[in-house]
Amino acid sequence: MRLKGRGRTARQGAFEVLGAPGEATGKIAVQELRDDELQAQGVGGQREGVSGQREGADGRPEDAGVGLDATLATQGVASKPKRACSFLAAAFVVFLLGCILVPGGMFTANTANNSLAQWLALGAQNISDVCAYVLGQGNPNSIGFVVNRYLVLAFAGAALGMSGAVYQGSLKNALASPTTLGVMSGATCGATVYALFFVTNSADVSVSDASDAIASVNGLSFLQYLVSLQGQALCTLAGAMVVVTFVVGVAYVAGRGHVSGLALIITGQVVMGVLGGINTLIRYYMAYTAPDSPQSYAMRYLQNGALDAQYTLYSVIAIGVPVLACFAVIMLLRDKVNLLAFDEAEAWTMGVNVNRLRFGIVALTTLLTAVVVSFCGAIGFIGFFVPHLARRIVGPNFRYLLPASALVGASFLMLAYFLSSQIGLAVSSAIGIFTSIIGGAVFIAICIKERGRRHDGWI
């Protein structure tokens, strides 16, 4: 049942419904909608705040109908999710600038004796270096590497946040994420297979520092750079696609035409275990037979994540373009994705081919995840936790949830890397710990704070 009108519940928040506002004020009875449908409409499931009456023209309460006849007057209420998204965008810009401009390594042994004046001087130097870099006046003090690195992190975080939101929304499962569905394990397995069979020189896939990173792309055109990545990227993508096809396919068959939530998660866990075993076996084999071989080194490097090599503008473009393209496509489909929260029969009546949409959008999201793993390795927890956080800020409407998840994911990953760089652990393999610990702590804190007010595992 669809409602028309726009207004505000007695308690909090605005719920957005379709159609033209009417004249009468009051509240709409929404008892006939389920919680997930209410959430998709932005009500947040607090139906107890909504009554079945409205004020008539004479100010006396009268019964309001449900559906097309029930109307609300707009009260000039600004959309809370819109403001929240604007706030998140501003926060993202602030975090990006802060991470770039604030000097790193504040809590390492080398800089323990630095005074405040020295830190401020370093910060001021960073500001002038960034301005020079942005204005095309060179790359003073290698500030360009820092800028490029954080841009890569921003794209990766945005991609993971969006992936999680899409997985959870389209599969209607609060536990769905690139990690719990085994997609990351599949992508890592693909990278391992690539290292095992296609790497002959470890320098082909790994670099030690920024100068190596620059040297590896020196003289290459962007197209040549992309071609050099194709084997690794294709294997990573193939691994991710095979896993997600298997997991979603099994859950779809188990659900008899719709995706069974628990089958999805359990199958994902099982596949994660199987692929983890394969990775372990391969690592054990290489460690035993050829510990210093290029393949062993490349395998360890790729499983840790290749973020250490992402210093160049090529990296930013190579990860940014697919992320932005997928984001654009998903945003075009965002209204249809909202409909996936409804019953399939209802979605069909609204002209949506549910299966095709669901599988298409899951495939697109898997591509996003594979791109991130290919460049940055398996960074866990962001795809699981960020959508929950974004949903609390902007609600479940995908119109706002998608950009919010992207912004929160980008900010979160940049902050995690920034914190790890402050204590001297700015390597890709350490980011996963930070994202998991910080994200886990925040997630549990929110759950404790909101005890008893969650619905079906959503926080």
Added chain:
Amino acid sequence: MMAGSSVQATRAGAGLPARCLKSPVFWGAMTLVAVLVSCCAAVSHVEIYSPQEVAQSLGLLARWCAASVFDPPALPGLGMEAAALGPYYEVRTRLLISLLTVGCGVLLAVSGSVYQLVFRNPLAAPTMLGVSNGVQIGVLVLVLQFGGVAVFMNSTRYLYCFIGALVVLALVLVVTLLVCGRGAFSVYTMLLIAAVFSQIFGSISGYIVSSVFDDETLIVYQEILQVMDVSVEPLTFALLAIALVVAVIPIVLCSFSMNALSFSKDEASLMGVSQNGLRAVALALATVMIIAAEVLVGTVSMIALIVPFISRAFFGAEFANQLKGDVVIAPLVLLICRFIADCIPFVGLGVPIGVVVNFVLLPFFAIIVARGSRTWE
């Protein structure tokens, strides 16, 4: 009449395989055959022994065991020629490993059945509460503290793994209680919290394994975690016996009452069963079982997920019957997987049994999930 007799005979004949499959005796006999085959089986670096040699060795073992009860003699004093002792030690080791495998199979399958009954979901697995991560953390701490020497420290390994598993479990339960509040305990919340901790501990262990360990330490870590060198010390069997006595026997004794967990609360109270109490106790015992199994034989949690399905399919959903199936089917499956793992020529200490179990049982898992059959009836 002749035709009718032949039809009846045909029907009887056709029912015989089905009756066999539903008979615990059949499965028990298959398990015994698997144990004997494993005593003869070829490990990648050891020759195959003939059934005669195995029978001689087992006879020698039996005579030695019987004699040692009254008067422990020296082995040559039994009158065996030195040449006949050749396969004795190897066969004895294989037998002990097989017995350990049988015991761990029972632990895994029974814990899986209990979890599926407690959570009332055929896809519930004992490792959903993060026990595997706890064992992994225990092994990590052991290797970080003792390095390569940790391979020889079985008792310390058991202790660290138990403590790791219990710590993770306690964290999950405490946080779940904090999140749910009093009187509103939710299983789904517990799974959510367990998934969160699983990711945290997984990332920590992944970082340490990938970035801190060199290749030699990585080898040691994997060999310990996957229990690639099975220990047949008395301590191992003592742990197995404790787990069986403390955890499995009470479940068997309460098997009739356990059926009440699949009923509604009112129906259970009519049977005189307190669901909450029974559920908590059953869950605790099943967790002890899965911890013991993972410590003794490595990560083979698929057994706990799949074997209960097979048991229910052949023996029915009544819990006591299902237990019979668990006790005879799981050891057989695990023995077959160990046989396969032993026969695959691989570097180091061979292929971990957990990897073989995953590959062997993954198709079964997919079929079971895809059929969507609860097989409760």
